[in-house]
Amino acid sequence: LPSRLPKVGTTIFTVMSALANEHKAINLGQGFPDFDCDPALPEAVYKAMRDGHNQYPPMTGIAPLREAVSQKISALYGHHYDPATEITITAGGTQGIFTVIACAINPGDEVIVIEPVYDSYIPSIDTVGGTAVPVQLIVKRNDDGDISGYEIPWDAMAKAITSRTKMIMINSPHNPTGMVWQSADIDRLADLVRDTDILICSDEVYEHMVFDGKDHQSVARHPELAQRSFVISSFGKTYHVTGWKVGYVAAPAHLSAEFRKVHQFNVFTINTPVQYGLADYLKNPDPYLNLAGFYQQKRNYMRQGLEQTKFKLLPAPGTYFQCVDYTQLGIPQAKLNSSDFCQWLTKEVGVAAIPVSAFYSDPVESGVIRFCFAKKESTLAEALKRLQSI
Numbered sequence: 380l381p382s383r384l385p386k387v388g389t390t391i392f393t394v395m396s397a398l399a400n401e402h403k404a405i406n407l408g409q410g411f412p413d414f415d416c417d418p419a420l421p422e423a424v425y426k427a428m429r430d431g432h433n434q435y436p437p438m439t440g441i442a443p444l445r446e447a448v449s450q451k452i453s454a455l456y457g458h459h460y461d462p463a464t465e466i467t468i469t470a471g472g473t474q475g476i477f478t479v480i481a482c483a484i485n486p487g488d489e490v491i492v493i494e495p496v497y498d499s500y501i502p503s504i505d506t507v508g509g510t511a512v513p514v515q516l517i518v519k520r521n522d523d524g525d526i527s528g529y530e531i532p533w534d535a536m537a538k539a540i541t542s543r544t545k546m547i548m549i550n551s552p553h554n555p556t557g558m559v560w561q562s563a564d565i566d567r568l569a570d571l572v573r574d575t576d577i578l579i580c581s582d583e584v585y586e587h588m589v590f591d592g593k594d595h596q597s598v599a600r601h602p603e604l605a606q607r608s609f610v611i612s613s614f615g616k617t618y619h620v621t622g623w624k625v626g627y628v629a630a631p632a633h634l635s636a637e638f639r640k641v642h643q644f645n646v647f648t649i650n651t652p653v654q655y656g657l658a659d660y661l662k663n664p665d666p667y668l669n670l671a672g673f674y675q676q677k678r679n680y681m682r683q684g685l686e687q688t689k690f691k692l693l694p695a696p697g698t699y700f701q702c703v704d705y706t707q708l709g710i711p712q713a714k715l716n717s718s719d720f721c722q723w724l725t726k727e728v729g730v731a732a733i734p735v736s737a738f739y740s741d742p743v744e745s746g747v748i749r750f751c752f753a754k755k756e757s758t759l760a761e762a763l764k765r766l767q768s769i
């Protein structure tokens with residue numbers, strides 16, 4: 380079979396989780412919690428099953444869940460999405476993103492992506508015959524040469540736009556860097572695409588993990604951008620149930636209609652009882668409102684522990700990821716590329732991480748790796764002990 384994706388292997392998350400298991404390492408690689416969800420959530424799902432909600436739901440998702448999502452978005456971002464025509468429940472963020480691309484991108488269309496970029500975007504574009512046009516986040520360094528953060532490459536993005544540009548994909552809070560867009564960035568994006576037909580795919584699956592008192596800047600807050608955007612979110616991230624694979628896509632009716640045409644033949648719909656459970660659970664805003672505080676505490680714990688090592692900490696303003704620069708550890712392995720360094724760290728130190736170079740189409744070596752801190756404090760404590768022993 381001529382491969383549709385000749386350059387693609389198994390995802391880095393699967394590879395590193397398998398390596399972590401093989402070597403019994405603490406898995407701070409693939410992003411998922413090692414603690415369980417609120418028991419009230421599965422209780423609501425069992426109840427839905429017992430109540431007989433066990434047949435096909437509507438193709439777009441059950442109405443109470445779409446209504447609850449619509450209310451959440453209105454309350455947080457001040458934009459009303461009609462639950463009947465503008466919100467669709469998906470099998471997680473990844474399926475939402477794939478279906479956005481499949482419904483919007485024709486062969487030859489160009490899609491601008493910002494690297495480091497989540498690993499599913501470019502293969503999704505390639506699958507449907509589109510052309511990914513990567514631009515790179517600008518790496519900022521302080522006077523000591525340490526990475527002090529990232530900036531959106533506005534000039535490169537403006538230069539990358541051609542008459543074939545169909546879509547720009549953005550992601551805030553950003554995986555893997557944790558970078559968070561500010562409201563000025565959203566305004567700047569609106570300026571960039573004004574007077575064009577460029578669509579926006581906005582991956583906001585970490586929307587409830589923005590730290591230090593800042594607000595998440597959804598494109599839904601910006602009336603002009605909302606009109607041309609697909610907004611993706613994930614219940615797995617928000618409710619500690621990554622294995623349930625449920626999320627949603629919000630988009631204006633004319634875009635949602637096209638999304639749904641593909642969605643119905645892609646997965647048709649998402650399992651019924653989990654949707655009822657989520658609809659019930661979503662009525663209480665506290666779990667998602669408290670999530671940033673919950674993860675900020677873990678982030679701070681992780682940072683305090685890493686400060687006792689020679690890893691250089693990068694800013695971590697959002698997501699459940701902490702990136703570090705390992706190039707100044709003062710050991711021979713500090714010269715390895717980040718992929719080999721992660722292999723060594725997993726096998727010899729017993730802590731798995733993800734190389735940030737895996738998020739570039741042409742691996743760029745900045746000597747940065749990503750740790751996931753969505754873990755019990757005891758897990759983080761043991762991982763930190765091992766990292767401190769390097």
Ligand code: GLN
Pocket residue numbers: 390392393408409410411554
């Ligand atoms: N989003 C998760 C991460 O970045 C991985 C999800 C997956 O393994 N597909 O770690």
